Amino acid sequence: MTGSSPDGRPLPSPGGSGRQSGPQVTDVIVIGAGVAGLVTAVVLARQGIDTLVLERASRADVESRSRAGLLGPGAVEVLERHGLAEGLRAAGAPHRNCEFRHRRQAFVVEYAQYVDGRHHMVYPQQKLVADLVLAYLAAGGTIEFSVRDVTLDGLTSDRPTVAFVTANGEGRTAKSRFIAGCDGHHGVSRASIPWEALRCTQQYESPWAWLAVLAGVAPSTDKIIYGVSPQGFAGHMLRDHQTSRFYLQVEAGTDAAQWPADRIWEELQARLAVDEDWELAEGPLLEPPSVVAMDSAFYEPMRFGRLLLAGDASRRVPPAAAKGAGLAIADGETLGLAVAAALHDLDERPLDAYSDVCQRRAWLSQEASTKLLHMVHVEFSDPFAQRLQDVRLDRLRTSPAAAADFAEHYVSPV
């Protein structure tokens, strides 16, 4: 078994949390093996800090769950700094420009040229999760997959506790010095904070949502396409050589079951159509389409006693500018380093600053997302908004200053 010495310094770990009849004792419990949780856990484990990750889904599920595909340069830099970008460099594809389609005319924004070559990488999130699981296990960390009934207690004490039921039905308790709540927007961590200690700083309830479609077909483009048509927005995103992600603007609250494959392809063909020689290849849907809300919510502060929130557990940023996974990765690094400073050096200043550092990044990303949504969402019943949208897209097409502004938002801070 490993734990901490009386002065708070972690004792050397023989390779993961030990089993015992009483509560398991570890330095940090990470709830959730998404990108936020795994980056936090790798950073900690690499510093010899005993870490236990608890994940509700099975390993096969987390390594096959399709979500993000586009990672901004800030997120890639975090992964590089911690030697976690090998898979991404080997199998990911650089992305330096994107295409807009407006009233059947296409134009390309070479955004990387405005930001010193900084660019995105296309790499499916589930592949990154698989890479991170391997890196964490190699660093001696422990993960319990398929846990259920996770409950947090004693968050303002020195030794917060997590109770959970393992995959084989065994009830267990673990004590730690810190808990990293990285369990996404609907997880148990944020819900364990008394409501009066947490403020939801802003919430923007959008009338629009995106129907997210994953198709087993090679992309019909080598760059992301944002299509704006009288029928609404359609996005053609990239994943890998055999897989494409598409989005369709739909009303919030839409039932995805109302969108059979035929209707999806018909709508994509219409919304992405251009007056030039181009064909959209169709293919089988790899999973049932889902509806992604465009709402935004920020919960502050991201710390309650010994519980620190990271990633989607602390916010919801619409996926429009592809910032969510990048923010989660950046939070994971900031959190891992801050907890390490608290445990190794007894310096809690980075932890005290943690929430503000992450929130600044997240609000910048929210601004990028909001701007992009205004650029591409069609306000059907508002001709005034439509004329302004025409102006925005025209400026983006013709003005280097507008393109440079777009580029800065698109690539930073993550």
Ligand SMILES: Cc1cc2nc3c(=O)[nH]c(=O)nc-3n(C[C@H](O)[C@H](O)[C@H](O)COP(=O)(O)OP(=O)(O)OC[C@H]3O[C@@H](n4cnc5c(N)ncnc54)[C@H](O)[C@@H]3O)c2cc1C
């Ligand atoms: C369709 C779609 C496309 C997207 N595209 C992009 C993109 O291109 N670029 C980008 O940057 N972002 C994108 N995002 C956003 C991005 O996927 C999320 O922001 C990112 O997954 C957040 O990471 P996370 O680690 O905070 O949370 P998650 O990835 O949600 O991980 C949380 C983990 O916690 C686990 N968990 C939940 N509850 C519990 C519990 N009670 N106990 C234990 N474990 C629990 C979950 O199973 C999960 O594994 C997209 C999102 C969607 C839905």
